[in-house]
Amino acid sequence: MEIKNILSTNDKKDLFDVYSERSEDVNTFLHSSPSFLIKKGIYIIIGLVLCLVAMSWWIRYPEIIVAKARLSSANSEKVIIARKSGKVNRLYFSHLDQVGQGDVLAHIESVASPTAVNLIKAQLDTITKLLASGDYRDVLQYFDKYNNIEFIGGLGELQASFQTFMQVFLEFKDFIGKGYYQQKRKMLTQDLVILKHLSRNLAVQENLIEKDIALNNKTFESKLSLLKDKVLSPEEVRAEESKFINKQLSLPQIKSSLLLNEARINDKTKEIYELDIALTTQKSLFIQAVQSMRSEVEKWEYLYLLKAPINGRLAYASFFEEQQEFVAGQKIFYVEPQNGPKFIEMILAQYNFGKVKVGQKVLFKVDAYPYQQYGKIEGEITYVSNVATDSGYLAKVSLTNGLKTSFGYSVQYKSGLSLTGEIIAENSRLLEKIARLFPSRQ
Template identity: 35%
Template sequence: MIPPAIAIANLIKFPESILTSTTILSVNAPKPVISNAGGKLVWLDAREGLHVTKGALLGFMESLGKHRQVLDLYERLNQLKSDLNEGEVNKAKWLDLKSYRDLGELQQDFQVFSQACIAYRNYLAGGLYPQKRAMLKADLAHLALLNENLKKQKSLLEQDFVLSQQTFNMSETLMEEKLISESELRNEKSRLLGKKLTLPQVEASMIANETQQNEKRKEILELDDAISKQTQLFQEALDLFRGQTEEWMKKYILTAPVDGIVAFNSFIQVNQQIQPDQLICYINPGDSHYFAEAYIPQDNFGKIAIGQEVLLRFPSYPYQEYGLVRGKIEFISHIGTEQGYLSKIALPDNLSTTADKKIQYREGLTANAEIITKDMNLIERFYYTILRLKKY
């Protein structure tokens, strides 16, 4: 009959293991929501387990400006940018500059942008420069019409000159035949010369007309160039102010970085004093996957094999209360480094512990790993210890 003590010793598990440190890594890890400004949290719309979409408003940090007014302004700036990009500048929804008086830290930048808006509106439909351009186009059209009339006048004068030349030629023939007097011939020649002098005058008027048209075209080109340059300057001013508004929003407005579920790791409430770079909450995408990375010391490398069980204990989460996270060795590198041999430990239950609790992931999370290299009971462990002692 087996003594009770031996039977109990046979049941007690005392596995052989190797201890090492690990770093927890993640695929699609929960994203932290960080406060970029210190001060009071004046509004909070995030709660544990809340489903949110990327960009959703989670909270407002204390600021001199009204957050909702800044958000409305930013939306209108984006619409204005879209209209400009699509060439719909004359149909753009312009800002009511007098409506934005509570922008706080942004107010001075807004004043600079407002001046750019006012200056640019002079270059839009109904403004000074478009009106001037319309007048130049009208002048150009009138000059073109006048030029057409001059061309017709020149054509008629040329025809009249040809007829006058023919009449004069006939008069010369009649003079030779003594059918008309010398005085009548002189009168015909005078009329012919008068017709001949009229043509250069019309041609001079046509040249002057072309010169005037070219001057008008030049003024229109210069005006178009000024409008184009002013448009570029305004777009630069718009982009600059949009960037300044975005920086303000990053500093004073908390938003969800991804789609997911809100998770807190500390108590946060409205009117609480928040420090710069303080963690507010996490957004868990829902499909996060975790694994551990460990380096196995060279003197223990021969005992390690793929598939061996690993027990992870987290210094920040006492295992007596939170339990352990189980894993299995999934990969072992055959190339050693100064740190040892790199191994990957799969975590089938992610960061759920043996006590049915969850470890909150954060970047740089570490754990102490116990790799079970041989599953033995107490008697086997005692036996192998005696054998090792006999070798020495």
């Protein structure tokens, strides 16, 4: 206000003329119209900022947790090791052949012949079925050539166990097969029938004697009445009393015969019971002998025969051939299952573990297949352990599309194939992530 008061209009005009004459740029600036950016620049900047804020609200950016993993299966590959040191006498399958559960893959050198052992096992299996159905007499037809020298010589490690089994089997065969049990039981049963028939006859005699005594008692009482009436003499009454006493003496005799016969019946019943007990004991001993022999055969097979534990494809653990030496515990074969659900085992570290939850999506990069060329495998977390191991927390991931990658390539199953998992832990907005960079002071 003071400057305005000091400077008059003419003075201002003179001052403007001075500056105009001294600066051509100022003169140009004062007489030109400002550009569009200068007029609307502030509005454009505000609009861009608002667009960026809106985009950060709509755009979602997933949070990735990386973890190591490996491919596995419910029927993982089985390792077959040598349980006995020695040479491999024979290989029954070649590398990459299909094998079935229980197939014999190889035979480790032994004294016993596999043929002889298989013969014993087949007969023991049949005997076991017959014993289970109660057909004991049909068992007797087996092992009829047990004393064959060639057969005995092929048993090797099982010879002592087989001799013990045959001793029990022959006792059982003599007890059942030669009719000792049947004949003796038949005779005892017949004796028991006779004794019971005799008991019935003695009981009838006892009843008749008791009736006779009752009649004689009435007769004697009538004689005593006649004696009182002096119809009969004392001598006649005494003679009648003597007859009555003789009748009474026969009753204890018949009762003693009945008791003696009952004792004989009990003795015969006891003999039959003891005979049945002996048969039961023989059966029990034979069943135990069969089970013991089966156990010895299975033990021999466990040590000397290498069998496939599951159906699948056979793979040699190394390059070898027949008559090659192996030591106990050495890996010889692998059997890879062809079917069975596949899944991925993942190890989670402590960092960001709390963000991992069941149901979250996981993308896997297969180390053996570059993901830039083959793509990624998709899965979903189905289980997270609450107990930590030395490596971390174990998680199980099911495969959404099997082993097919995002590029449509099918990865060949290899047990233990290593992968790198990317867990999509949280698919939050970009604005939320930016806001987290500025922690609250509360």
